[in-house]
Amino acid sequence: MADIKSLKQISDTIWEIPISYKEGMRVPARIYGTDKLIQEMDDAVYDQITNVATLPGITKYALCMPDGHFGYGFPIGGVAAMDVENGGVISPGGIGFDINCGMRLVVTNLTYDEVKPYIKKVVDRLYERVPAGVGSTGFVKISRNEFRKVVEQGARWCVDNGYGWEEDLELIEENGCIAGADSAKISEKAIDRGFNQIGTLGSGNHYLEIQIAKKENIFEPELAAKLGITQPDQVVVMFHCGSRGFGHQVATDYLQVFLKVMESKYGIKILDRELACAPFDSPEGQAYFSAMKCGLNMSFANRQVILHRIREVFSEIFGRSAEDLGMHMVYDVAHNTAKLERHIVDGKERSLLVHRKGATRAFAPEMTGIPARYENIGQPVIIGGSMETGSYLLVGVPSGAQSFFSTAHGSGRTMSRTKARKTFRGEKLQKDMQARGIYVRSTSWAGLAEEAGGAYKDVDELIEAAELAGISKKVVRFTPIGNIKG
DNA sequence: ATGTCC
Numbered sequence A: 001m002a003d004i005k006s007l008k009q010i011s012d013t014i015w016e017i018p019i020s021y022k023e024g025m026r027v028p029a030r031i032y033g034t035d036k037l038i039q040e041m042d043d044a045v046y047d048q049i050t051n052v053a054t055l056p057g058i059t060k061y062a063l064c065m066p067d068g069h070f071g072y073g074f075p076i077g078g079v080a081a082m083d084v085e086n087g088g089v090i091s092p093g094g095i096g097f098d099i100n101c102g103m104r105l106v107v108t109n110l111t112y113d114e115v116k117p118y119i120k121k122v123v124d125r126l127y128e129r130v131p132a133g134v135g136s137t138g139f140v141k142i143s144r145n146e147f148r149k150v151v152e153q154g155a156r157w158c159v160d161n162g163y164g165w166e167e168d169l170e171l172i173e174e175n176g177c178i179a180g181a182d183s184a185k186i187s188e189k190a191i192d193r194g195f196n197q198i199g200t201l202g203s204g205n206h207y208l209e210i211q212i213a214k215k216e217n218i219f220e221p222e223l224a225a226k227l228g229i230t231q232p233d234q235v236v237v238m239f240h241c242g243s244r245g246f247g248h249q250v251a252t253d254y255l256q257v258f259l260k261v262m263e264s265k266y267g268i269k270i271l272d273r274e275l276a277c278a279p280f281d282s283p284e285g286q287a288y289f290s291a292m293k294c295g296l297n298m299s300f301a302n303r304q305v306i307l308h309r310i311r312e313v314f315s316e317i318f319g320r321s322a323e324d325l326g327m328h329m330v331y332d333v334a335h336n337t338a339k340l341e342r343h344i345v346d347g348k349e350r351s352l353l354v355h356r357k358g359a360t361r362a363f364a365p366e367m368t369g370i371p372a373r374y375e376n377i378g379q380p381v382i383i384g385g386s387m388e389t390g391s392y393l394l395v396g397v398p399s400g401a402q403s404f405f406s407t408a409h410g411s412g413r414t415m416s417r418t419k420a421r422k423t424f425r426g427e428k429l430q431k432d433m434q435a436r437g438i439y440v441r442s443t444s445w446a447g448l449a450e451e452a453g454g455a456y457k458d459v460d461e462l463i464e465a466a467e468l469a470g471i472s473k474k475v476v477r478f479t480p481i482g483n484i485k486g
Numbered sequence B: 001a002t003g004t005c006c
Helices: A033-039 A043-052 A112-129 A142-154 A157-159 A166-172 A188-194 A219-227 A244-261 A283-317 A398-405 A417-423 A426-435 A446-449 A460-467
Strands: A008-011 A015-017 A031-033 A058-070 A075-085 A102-111 A207-213 A234-241 A329-334 A334-344 A348-357 A380-381 A391-395 A439-442 A473-485
Touching: A015 A043, A015 A417, A031 A043, A031 A460, A033 A207, A043 A058, A043 A075, A058 A460, A102 A112, A102 A283, A102 A380, A112 A234, A112 A283, A112 A439, A112 A473, A142 A283, A142 A460, A157 A166, A157 A283, A188 A244, A219 A234, A219 A391, A219 A473, A234 A283, A234 A473, A244 A283, A283 A329, A283 A334, A283 A380, A329 A380, A380 A417, A391 A460, A426 A439, A439 A446, A460 A473
Parallel strands: A031 A058, A439 A473
Antiparallel strands: A008 A015, A015 A031, A058 A075, A075 A348, A102 A234, A102 A329, A207 A234, A207 A473, A334 A348, A380 A391, A391 A473
């Protein structure tokens, strides 16, 4: 249990750790959450977020979102903006091993009544068509050389090769193709691990879920309609996955590079080896930034091919084309990434490399980088809850400037995977969930137990906390009816 | 998260 008394309370949902807490802190740390959420957080979050506050170039605050929990180096939920014109660093631990782990949301024009009789069929068919589990490989058979094009072109490659619609690209940041991704900056080993993994879900907390928007959970009907949620009990599909073994290898490769040069070449001393970093404006920092972009693109491509499969399955089962079923994308958003952005800090515009690790960008209305059709409503934010509870669609707000326009990314664990495996039984969980109207399939009973709702924070409370703090606004809450767990 | 330790 965290000692809440050591924190300075800024508001009902914002808590600060001053620079006097630990030697070397350059800025205070701020943690978001209600007092209940703060008390649930493990002490490791305090330690990790204050370590982050010592990194060169960190600007204003080291931030932790309300779903924060222990992670590699940075806490999951960590946000750190580095001033790249003043020695700011780039750190793989601030991005995550799963580069561009993220969420995608697609709507249908079907309602719960229409889908309910087929839910088992839909989930079983999706389970066959979207490979899940550790080491799974996909149906897209391409050479290693062609895969280099995928990591440089992202979702654009997919649409050009028949996986998806041109309009999908408008609903991904930078149109699903991050510029500056150079495959010369990645290892052969990374290519080997990734070239046969396009269109696969992965494992752990990765999943694909069929959900409904109950009438009472459409909080902002006008905003919801603009995002494609137009009727009560509308069925949507949400999924969560990343760059698989490819991104993992990129992160592993560059952590080693950074550990070699960090202190000897750049004189950077850190409190935790897991915070290995290099100046953004160094050959090593720039090489990793480019390699990381390959990871971003791999993940956009992965989710693009999965979307294609989802459309195929719905089309087969409901006997109409995906167009007729209205299967438009709402948005695709990364929650493990670092981006160069312009932010106003103390009245002055600065160029910052914003690390978001288990945190979602949440740009306010009118900001550059939002799809044109959402310009007036703000950037959509997709929050995946646990498979037993619910998920959210939010939008960014102007007061999000305080967190470099960042908010939460998911429920956030309260229980370790080990403890969850001991506490819950996968088989029983599946039966209990089915009795409550959620049909779930998984590649592993132990893996299913790890993802039990009881192992996660209360998603409703943390979304409320994010709204009270002024970092995002809730639009719709979705309820699960079917889930494929990786 | 991850060919869950080359």
